[in-house]
Amino acid sequence: MTRTDEDAEKQQLWRSLSEAGLVDITLDDFPERVKEAKHAVMGRLSELLEMSNQLQERRSVAHSLGTLRKLEATLRDAAVSQGESGSETPGR
């Protein structure tokens, strides 16, 4: 791959991440981004469940799904506790 190809690939990646709103996630967008990631992981997991020879990837994808569910719950709890206290999160 030439330097120009690498630069073009990098540009494409950043454009792609930026369009997906993932280069700089705003605080309000976190729950939605986690939800989207979860859907993508679940889509892949359902594909893998139809195959019998992808056990390691299935395990790995299921683990990622578990992590996203935990993060989703954490974000929900943080939003609830912030709503109850009515205070701003430091550093925001």
Next chain:
Amino acid sequence: MMRTVKQQTAGALWPPEGGDIVTFQSFGGFSSGVLKEVRWGLVWRDFVLDDGRVIPEHKIVGCPEPPAWRSPDAVSQEEREEAEGRLASMAEDGLDPRSREQPFWAELNQYLAYTYLRFKNRTAQANVQP
């Protein structure tokens, strides 16, 4: 002597070194800090400051365009599981992932970008296969 980001970019030295002062886009404006270390995350490099803040490389003033990145295929299973373990542990410790420029926030950003790229690539590959 501490170098500033202007001196670094003028000399084409990137990334800056530990002890250098870096300026970055922060919430509501620009901020500065002393760089402790630069480390790779799952997708991009993070600049860890000596006060504990973690700033993605693309937010640092003087960062080359486009910034350095890693393909999701370059992330090993072990590395992914370590990142997932750190996220789970920070969640269990009750840290707020929405505290900007803190380690949990930085890890979560990288993990979501990585997950997007990981499965977007899969979908693209599946679509070109007959």
